Structures are given as structure tokens and as C-alpha cells.
Amino acid sequence: xxxxxxxxxxxxxxxxxxxxxxxxxxxxxxxxxxxxxxxxxxxxxxxxxxxxxxxxxxxxxxxxxxxxxxxxxxxxxxxxxxxxxxxxxxxxxxxxxxxxxxxxxxxxxxxxxxxxxxxxxxxxxxxxxxxxxxxxxxxxxxxxxxxxxxxxxxxxxxxxxxxxxxxxxxxxxxxxxxxxxxxxxxxxxxxxxxxxxxxxxxxxxxxxxxxxxxxxxxxxxxxxxxxxxxxxxxxxxxxxxxxxxxxxxxxxxxxxxxxxxxxxxxxxxxxxxxxxxxxxxxxxxxxxxxxxxxxxxxxxxxxxxxxxxxxxxxxxxxxxxxxxxxxxx
Numbered sequence: 120x121x122x123x124x125x126x127x128x129x130x131x132x133x134x135x136x137x138x139x140x141x142x143x144x145x146x147x148x149x150x151x152x153x154x155x156x157x158x159x160x161x162x163x164x165x166x167x168x169x170x171x172x173x174x175x176x177x178x179x180x181x182x183x184x185x186x187x188x189x190x191x192x193x194x195x196x197x198x199x200x201x202x203x204x205x206x207x208x209x210x211x212x213x214x215x216x217x218x219x220x221x222x223x224x225x226x227x228x229x230x231x232x233x234x235x236x237x238x239x240x241x242x243x244x245x246x247x248x249x250x251x252x253x254x255x256x257x258x259x260x261x262x263x264x265x266x267x268x269x270x271x272x273x274x275x276x277x278x279x280x281x282x283x284x285x286x287x288x289x290x291x292x293x294x295x296x297x298x299x300x301x302x303x304x305x306x307x308x309x310x311x312x313x314x315x316x317x318x319x320x321x322x323x324x325x326x327x328x329x330x331x332x333x334x335x336x337x338x339x340x341x342x343x344x345x346x347x348x349x350x351x352x353x354x355x356x357x358x359x360x361x362x363x364x365x366x367x368x369x370x371x372x373x374x375x376x377x378x379x380x381x382x383x384x385x386x387x388x389x390x391x392x393x394x395x396x397x398x399x400x401x402x403x404x405x406x407x408x409x410x411x412x413x414x415x416x417x418x419x420x421x422x423x424x425x426x427x428x429x430x431x432x433x434x435x436x437x438x439x440x441x442x443x444x445x446x447x448x
Contacts, residue, residue, distance in 0.1 A: 123294060123326050124158040124181070129190035129200075131173075131180050135399060148399045150176040152350035154190075155425070158294070163320070163327040165341030165358065167334060167373070171395065173350040174330045175219070178296040181328070182214055183207055194294075212242055215287040219299040221279035225271040231257070231282055232267035238289045256285040259322075260315060277308035281315070288319065294326045301336060309333075313340055334377050338362055343432070346370045349406045350398055352425065356433035366428045366435040368411050405438065413439050 135146040151173040158164045166174050180187040192200040218224035232253050239249045254264040260281040301309040331337050345355040354367040365371045372389040379386045391410045402409050408418040423436040
């Protein structure tokens with residue numbers, strides 16, 4: 120498979136300012152703190168973790184919607200992390216984003232037709248082709264062409280997200296960053312939208328980075344999964360391998376929280392002690408050691424690196440992988 124996107128040591132630190140009349144930097148919120156991963160053409164990489172772990176910030180930093188503090192992002196071998204002006208504008212044709220809130224991401228003063236046409240206008244698509252593509256994409260995402268004269272407030276949440284998906288497809292992108300695209304939707308609508316995205320991926324040969332905190336949805340749509348904790352990736356691997364054989368204690372705790380569909384099947388829940396540390400003052404060593412039931416002295420002083428822990432591409436950032444897997448829950 121061809122590597123479409125490669126992220127190396129990506130960081131995004133938001134400054135904390137204080138100090139009286141003339142504000143000065145007194146600290147930083149380390150929202151993303153050294154993230155590295157790759158995405159193969161045609162696959163779906165799921166990016167999961169609890170709220171505040173840096174998933175959405177990672178997606179926006181890749182697309183340069185917010186400027187990364189450090190690191191490199193290679194798209195088809197070219198470093199796109201420093202692009203500006205016209206070069207950055209042209210990149211938008213290849214990498215698009217679907218936002219979490221379908222209502223906030225659509226201009227309430229524009230009709231659906233104007234919303235979907237806008238990206239094509241930016242890249243000088245002929246008017247006739249624009250009109251035809253609007254009708255085609257609306258039908259393809261499960262709406263009708265007569266919907267194009269309506270405004271966003273006239274649609275349900277699921278329909279608005281379909282409009283957002285149609286808008287992302289207008290300029291024929293290779294990669295779409297899906298920033299929690301179904302988290303604001305009803306469960307029954309979530310399934311419809313996820314199935315639609317899978318069909319569109321096959322039809323348009325798309326690559327997804329699927330950001331979510333719903334592990335069941337991620338399991339359904341992803342080929343590989345990367346687990347984030349406090350701005351870092353702590354485990355990454357093939358979806359079935361990671362879900363059936365998690366190596367990192369944080370991943371084990373996350374997976375234990377997935378509701379069991381069978382009421383007769385008992386499931387042990389792993390309860391983590393303590394609160395999530397502040398990203399402005401992260402713990403030394405392993406960031407998870409303050410809540411980890413297996414933590415030892417080395418975990419408090421030495422930062423673990425991602426390393427292979429099983430066959431294939433399964434990696435975890437934990438000093439005690441063997442002990443964690445062998446220990447009883």
C-alpha cells in the first residue's frame with residue numbers, strides 16, 4: 120500500500136498568558152505533544168480517546184486550520200506543515216474536513232446549493248458542471264435535488280451532516296479528516312451516516328482519518344486504530360487485533376467501557392482512579408502513570424516510546440507491556 124500521509128512528532132501548544140498590564144507567556148497547554156503516525160491510501164485510520172486528549176486538534180493541525188507548534192506533516196512525500204498562501208489553498212482540494220457540528224459548520228444565510236457550490240467556485244469549476252455536481256452529490260448522500268433551494272435550519276441533524284459530506288466531496292479530495300462526524304447525531308442516524316461514508320469511500324477511492332470517542336463506531340469503520348491520551352498516541356494497530364488484544368492499560372480501560380449487547384454476558388469494567396491530569400502540567404515520565412494500576416518507578420521518570428508489541432504493526436507506548444497483558448483484570 121502507498122503511504123498517503125505521514126505525521127512526524129506533531130505538536131500544538133497553546134500559550135497561557137498572564138502577568139498584568141503587558142501579558143506575557145507563563146505556560147502552555149500541550150494539546151498535542153509529539154504525535155506520529157502514517158495513513159495508507161484507501162484505508163481508514165480511527166483516532167480515539169476521551170474528550171480533551173487532542174484528537175480534534177491533531178486533525179486541524181494536519182490541515183493547517185491551526186498552525187502546528189512543531190513537527191512535520193508529509194502528504195504524498197511533500198511537507199505541508201509550513202505551506203501558506205496559494206500553495207495552502209491548493210492543498211484544500213486534496214484534503215477536506217467534515218466537522219463535528221453540522222449546523223455550526225454550515226452558513227445559515229446560504230442555500231444548500233450555494234454551500235455545496237462554494238468550494239467548486241474557489242477552484243474555478245465551470246458553472247454548468249457545478250450545477251450538475253450539486254444535484255448528483257445531493258442524491259448520492261441520500262437527499263434530493265429539490266432540497267438545494269432550502270436553508271440549513273430546514274433540515275434535521277443527520278440531513279445537515281449529509282450536506283457537509285457532500286460539500287467535502289465537491290473538489291474530489293484524496294483524504295477526508297472526519298472530526299467526530301456522528302457524535303452529535305441520534306444512534307439510529309449514526310449507523311446510516313457511517314454506512315454512507317463507507318459506500319462513498321469505495322466509490323470515490325477516499326482515505327479517512329476518523330476521529331471519534333465512540334469505540335463501537337470506530338470498530339465498525341476503521342482498518343487501523345490509534346489511541347490518544349493527553350496529547351500522545353499510546354497504542355496503534357489493526358482494528359481487530361487492537362480490540363481483541365489491547366496491550367496498553369489505558370486501551371484496556373477504554374475497551375472495557377463499551378456496552379455489551381448481550382444482557383446475559385458479563386463484562387468486567389476497569390475503573391481508572393484519579394482525574395485526568397492538566398495538559399498544561401502533564402506528569403513526568405509516562406503521562407498515564409498517575410492513573411495506571413500497574414505503574415512502577417520507571418514509569419514515573421522515563422517516557423515510554425511506541426514500540427512493536429505483537430505481530431504486524433501493533434505498537435504500544437508502555438514499559439510494562441508483558442506484565443500488563445499477563446496480569447488479571
